[in-house]
Each structure stands twice: as C-alpha cells, then as structure tokens.
Amino acid sequence: MINQLHARLHRPEQGWDPIADAYAHRYAQTEWHKLDLERVQRIEQWIGGFEGRRVLDLGSGPGQYAVAFAQRGAQVTCHDVSANYLAYLQRKAGELGVTDRLSCSLGYLDEAPRMLRTSFDLVFNRVCWYYGFGDRSFAKVVFSLISPGGYGYVDTPHMAFNRAQHGWSSRARMWLNHRLAIKIGHPFPPHGRLAKLFAGYPIDSMLVDYSTPDHDRIWLRKATNAP
Template sequence: MVKLFIFFYTIFTVKMINSILYKLFRNHRRGWDPIGEEQLKTYSSNVHLQNIDSAQLDNILKYFVNPKNKKVLDLGAGTGRHTKFFSEIGCQVDWLDVSVNMLGLAKEYVGDEKKNITFHTKHIEEVDELTGHYDLIFIRLCWYYCFNDYSFANKVMSKLDNGGILYLLTNNSKYKYQEVKIHQKIQIFLNQYFNIKIGHPHPPEGRVRKLFTKKGMKILYQKLDNDTEELILKF
C-alpha cells in the first residue's frame, strides 16, 4: 500500500514539476523576468517585431464580427502589437504577459493612456484569475509555455463567453525536431505519451485541436502545416 502511494505521489509530483519550478524559481512576483535587458533591447530595436499579419487578422474578423466594445484577451501578449490592433477597432482589450520588462515596452508601444486596454502581469496559466469572460481569446505562439496542455485548455475555455471565439496559432512537436537536443526529445516524448510536461515542449500534432473539439468547440477555420497549426474555434 505504501509503495502504491509513493508511486502515485511521484507521478503527481512529476506532472506538477513545471508549476513547482515556476513557484520556486521562475516566479515574476519574486522579481524573475523571462525577458532580460539585452533581449528587451532586441525587441525594442527590431521594427519587424511590431508588425502584424493583416491577412491573419482579416481572417479572424470574418468570424469575430461587430467587434466594437467586445471583450478581447490577448494572451502572452508581448509587445502589444495585437493588443493595439484590437483596441483600435473598438474592443475592450486585456493584455496579459508574465514579463514586467515587456509590460513597459507594450505600454510605450500601444499608449499607456488608452482607456480600453487593461494590463495584467501574469503567467498564462493564471488566466483563470481574471474576472469575467471574453468574446475573443487570442493565443499566438505561446501555448508551449503552459504547464499542462489539458488543464490549460480547460482554463482557456472557462474564460470564453457563450458564442465566444478562440484564435490559436501554435507550433507542434515536429517544429525544428531535427535541431532539438536529446533532453528536449525526451521532454517531447514524455509530454506526448505520458502527459508529463517538463520545460516547454511543443504539443504533439493535433492534440490542441482535439482538446477543444472534444469539449464541444466548433472549428470555423483551420490551417494545418507539417509543424504549425492555426485554428479559429467557436464555443
């Protein structure tokens, strides 16, 4: 009986490893920031990092109609380039990112005085701490930072309003697979076959799509490349 308890406790602890490491060592509330000063300079000096994909956003607006005064969550918002876009078409936008350094850059870029933007310095896993629900949740290339694909998908869905739209662009585990190191391949293997996520491996091909469709979300648009998946879903 004791051995059985130890076994399940070990499995539980391993599955919680990202959450434990974050709370102990990579906690923004204790001054940790994933964006250092040198990296921040790179973001500040590279104009292309402020560019947006107009075709991508036009495609979203085919399904996210009459956006004025609707609530949008830009998750893992970074420089705020998409936050700015949604604010300029009249949405009430919540910017969320874990980096305090990036917060300063985003405020400078979008305009700190804008009354239709609210800034939240939180990890994407803390999305469930936000109040209210959203008409659109925008997640672009930050999914792999979540602690667990399954629980994070549930958190995201819990913040969508009825009829809400989810836009998701993510790489999958095939992304640059030939370039990843041995320990990263082990991380990918553990995440794919045992749902044990250590570090930031990209999700297995098709997993994220299935997580949402199995919960009843309808696919409005999908573009599936070999290593990248772009989805627009409706709740």
C-alpha cells in the same frame, strides 16, 4: 507538477522576469514588423467586428496584436508573464493612442482565470501555448476564459517546428509530453492534440487550420449554452 513548482519559486510580481529587457526590446521590434494584418482582418470578420468586443491576448508578448485589436475598437486585456514585454506594449500603446482601450495583467498563463475573474468575447493565444503548465490543463484554462458564444483562436508550433535543431533534451521532453502527458519545461505539443482537446468541450463550431506544416491553428466558437 514540475512546471507548477517552478512557478511557485519564480514569481513575476516579485521581480522575476524570464525575458531580459534587452532581448525583449530586440524581439519586440522584430515582431512588430512581422504583424500580420491579414490575420487581424480575418479574425475581425470571423467574430463580426472588434468594436465593443472584450478581447484577451493571452500571452501577449510585446503586444503587436493587442494594439491592432484595440485600434479596431476592442477593449483588450494583455496577460503575460514578462513585465519587460508588458512595459514595451504599454509604451507602444501610448505612442499609438490606445492606452484607454488596453489593460495589462502580469502572471503565468495558467493563472489568468484566477487573476482576471471574467470571460471574454475573444481569447487570442499566439505562439505561446507551450508555456502552459500542461496541454490538457491549459486547454481548460483557455476554454474557461471564453464567454458563452464567444471565440477562441490558438496558433502554436508543434513538434515538427525546427525539428533539425532539437537537441536530445528537447526531444526527450517532447516524447514525455506526447506519450505520457508529462510536461517538463516548454516542449511543443504533438501535431493535432489541440483539436482533440477542444473537441471534448461544448462548442458550436471549430475550424482546424494545418496549412502551415509546423503549426496548428484552431478557430473555435464556444457553445452559447456552455457554462
């Protein structure tokens, strides 16, 4: 409820941006240099190739993965709450010649189904899960955006991420989210929660990757007969 109220009062389409332009530029340069092409290749193999696929980069940030998908033949929609990130993404897409395979949508992550009104062969959500209004409701958002027989990929830090740097406020908000499912701001989810949430939906398969100690990675395929 608190996050939804914040969203009503701070509208990106009216000029509000949570990311300052200077910070967006610095962060974008760092993230583009850290692009994990091995991860891109693994996803490409998993879904049977990007050519002709409709992909949603949900929380695209500066767009390094979106552009990589487009370069491999996907038609990519980038949805993010920051106009500054999307502007950087569009500049890079122009430099790399893939603007015809990229479109941008500005809004909160949870608003994507209402704004986009379509589903995708792959929904890709990397390191921004915790910006959703609530873990349970955001799992529903992600699943609704995947076409029947399509794929979902989520990579998120969980509560152990940067544990030593958590102040009392951060710890309190993570405790509320963990114990009472009350989400204030952007606390990291508890380890293992995403797998439990998605297991409650009609899926053909799910791979849970806990190989990185402070991240949960979920690979899932939506059931072909799912609505």
